[in-house]
Amino acid sequence: MNKGSSNHDLSVIGMTKTFGTYKALSDVSFDVFPGEILGLIGPNGSGKSTLLECITGLLPTESGTIMWQGKALSLRKRKQVLWYQPDDILPFVDQRTSTTLSFFQRMHGVKKNDLDHLVDRLELFPILNKPLSALSKGYRRRVLLAIALLSKQPLLMLDEPFDGFDLRQSLAVMELLREYRKDRTMILSIHQLSEAEKICDRFLLLDQGKLLAIGTLDELRIQKDLNADASLEEVFLAIT
Amino acid sequence: MPLPEPPSRYQLAVLILFQEIRSLLVAPALWVMLIIVSLLVGYSFIQAVDLFSQASRTALSFPDMASGMSPLEGIFVPTFGAYYLTQTLLMPFVAIRLIGLDKQNGTLKLLLQLPLSPLTLCGLKITAMGLVWLTSLIPAFSTILLWQYWGGHLSAPEITTLLAGHGLYSLTVISIAMFAATISDSLPTAAMFCLAVTLGSWVIDFAASGQSGILKVLGSVSLTGMLRQFENGLLATNYIISFLSLASLFFLLTVIWLHPGYQLFSKMGKSFITILLLGFVVSSASFTPRYLDVTENRRHSFSPAETRALKKVQKQLTITIHLDPQDSRLLDMENNILAKLRRSLPQLRIEYKQSRQKGLFSASEDDNYGIMEYEYDGQHEQSYSNSKNEILPIIYKLAGLQVVSDSLPTYQGHPHIVNATGSRWWFYIFLPLLFLCAGIYGRKGIW
Structure with a gap:
């Protein structure tokens, strides 16, 4: 692995995180290439969300370095470089959805037109006057996605972006993510392997805090001597 | 890829403030x-006005009694007592939401x-809470306006000091609530932590009344004890600094512990340094206190001539008191003489001899019970009196001072009869x- 070289956007080097005696991440190192969508794949409890929170700086680590384009990233600098959208949050839960979206739009210095475009694409117009607490799970996920896509940081990390969506909605979200990936690098933590296979360029397989494999689907197939038409699910089962 | 230009810090701060x-x-x-x-404020105000009016009827018939009719003590301290209750018991539940x-x-x-x-984020949150807290003053300002509309007397320095005390108390409670929410995993736990501090402070103050020693000291520095100084119309730098330091301490601890991304030992180290620094500030302030008596009847001060004379007592005066801490004579003396002497004399030492009475009317086990001894520059005097008119001449005699009394106008009081029942509709x-x-x-x- 080419650690810390400047042809990568993000480099994570030797990241270890423990909760008491439990090792949530064990010496995890990987690189993310400019403009790619990297999928974090792993079973529940494998450390995907912990890894994203450690990269963001929302959790302290025992060891590890984060680099951006070859330079070490301080906690303060990370705010300029990356935006992490956690999975199970309800920001400003009692306020109108339009107020919350407008807050993040202005926070990120985004034009009103861009917000309107997102509202249109995610079909949020009917719920704009409702508070987040009154929305269904599907709408909440769409609002969270809108908040994430309003951010301007070059690296966007989304935790379970397809959770709570049906197949048609998932496909629409994928299309939207492809649209917004221009000039941006993305890390998506996904447990639905079928969705991950459709949108991610490369995959990072985590299990019990350990990095088991990283690469494109073809690279992973070769690594495990699988057929060229083996699905990500088959690759995942072979590796774990 | 170039990094995005974020909006200016000022714009961000304004946006977050409004959102909060x-x-x-x-x-x-x-x-x-x-x-x-x-x-609560309405009930307290109407009751206070009613009682004040009843007392005023008597005072207007007997002018000697009018000097005891102070609107601060009679109306506004009890009215603002309702604020104390809500600040102690309810405001934590609002402030905890800021972070919890x-x-x-x-x-x-x-x-x-x-x-x-x-730091900026917490600063914006506490500013938002402060602005919202101002709305809670609407009932208080209503009482002030109503009292003035009814022709009652108002002393701006007294009311301002009372408001300042409640403002500092609220600021401290808000900071404690924010810190409680920061270190707690749930809102109920944070509420319990905060109430433990505010109610604990009240309990210490209650338990310390009429006590001596460490309990008395704890009572005077409890949140409730510090607020009482403002209610009494006494501005003391040590209490102002203590309130501000306590509020700053919990605010800074909130800032230190808010971000989950920093290591535990780093947070603990910063907390320790903060506690040390603010502890130093509070202890420095307590060594060199300055006082301002804002009451109209100057009940916390001797007359200017007496104060000037006492400033000339440069050597150490030791007063030894042979009274039980619960004895009403000592309580009376504490409030009327000793507290003023502490503020006026540069070097004063007061010793309390732990003597006790067997019963309310029985003789003391100690033959010296009830005696106050005065020692100054090798001279000794003693007296059984706890009256200012006897104690001050003893001190002047020991220090060899001649004091000519000022001819000051005596406080006439402000008796006023009002029927406040109409204000029920408002409150x-x-x-x-x-x-x-x-x-x-x-x-x-x-x-």
Whole structure:
């Protein structure tokens, strides 16, 4: 692995995180290439969300370095470089959805037109006057996605972006993510392997805090001597 | 890829401030608190005015009694007592939301990614709470305006000091609530932590009344004890600095512990340094206190001539008191003489001899019981009196001073008879309805 070289956007080097005696991440190192969508794949409890929170700086680590384009990233600098959208949050839960979206739009210095475009694409117009607490799970996920896509940081990390969506909605979200990936690098933590296979360029397989494999689907197939038409699910089962 | 230019810090700060204010305004807890404040303040005010008016009837017939009729003591301290209750018992539940709710629903994870430091973020949150707290003063300002409208006397320095005391008390409670929410995993735990501090402070103050030693010291530095100085119309630098330091301590601890991304030992180290620094500030302030008696009847001060004379007592004066801490003579002496002497004499040492009476009317086991001994520059005097008129001449005699009394106008008091029952509509109906409507309006997310 080419650690810390400047042809990568993000480099994570030797990241270890423990909760008491439990090792949530064990010496995890990987690189993310400019403009790619990297999928974090792993079973529940494998450390995907912990890894994203450690990269963001929302959790302290025992060891590890984060680099951006070859330079070490301080906690303060990370705010300029990356935006992490956690999975199970309800920001400003009692306020109108339009107020919350407008807050993040202005926070990120985004034009009103861009917000309107997102509202249109995610079909949020009917719920704009409702508070987040009154929305269904599907709408909440769409609002969270809108908040994430309003951010301007070059690296966007989304935790379970397809959770709570049906197949048609998932496909629409994928299309939207492809649209917004221009000039941006993305890390998506996904447990639905079928969705991950459709949108991610490369995959990072985590299990019990350990990095088991990283690469494109073809690279992973070769690594495990699988057929060229083996699905990500088959690759995942072979590796774990 | 070039990094994006973030909006200016000022723009970010304004946006977050308004968002925080909105978050508080949509909270039912705020409006419930305001309704209760309105009812409690109204009840306290109407009762206080009624009692003051009854006493005033007698005072107007017997002018000697009028000197005891102070609107601060008779009306506004009891009225603001309702604020003390709500600040102690209800405000923590509103202030805890500032951080507790953001932690609970994950908003904090997004806010911490914005290009603002935890210090700025906490500063904006406490500013938002401060602005919202101002709305809770609507009932208080109503009482002041009503009293003035009815022709009652108001002393601006007294009222300002009273408001300042409650402002500092509220600021401290808000800071404690924010810290409690920061270190707690849930809102109920944070509420329990905060109430433990505020109610614990009240219990210490209550237990310390009439006690001596460490309990007395603890009582005087408890939140309730410090607030009482302002209620009494005494501005003391050590109490102002103690209040501000305590509020700053909990605020800075909130800042230190808010961001989950820093290592535990780093947070503990910073907390330790903060506690040390603020402890140093408080102890420095307690060594060189300055006082300002803002009461109209100057009840915390000797006359200017007496104060000038006492400033000339440069050597150490030792007063040894042979009285039980619960003895009413000592309590009376503490308030009327000793507290003033502490503020006036550069070098004063007071010793309390632990002698006790067997019963209320029985003889003491100690033959010296009831004696006050005075030692100055090798001279010794003693007396059984706890009256200023006897004690001060003893001190002047020991110090070899001649004091010519000032001919000051005596405080005449401000007796005033008012029927306050009409204000019930304002405090019991109109204001609660106003707050209720505002709460419903806010609940719809319209703020």
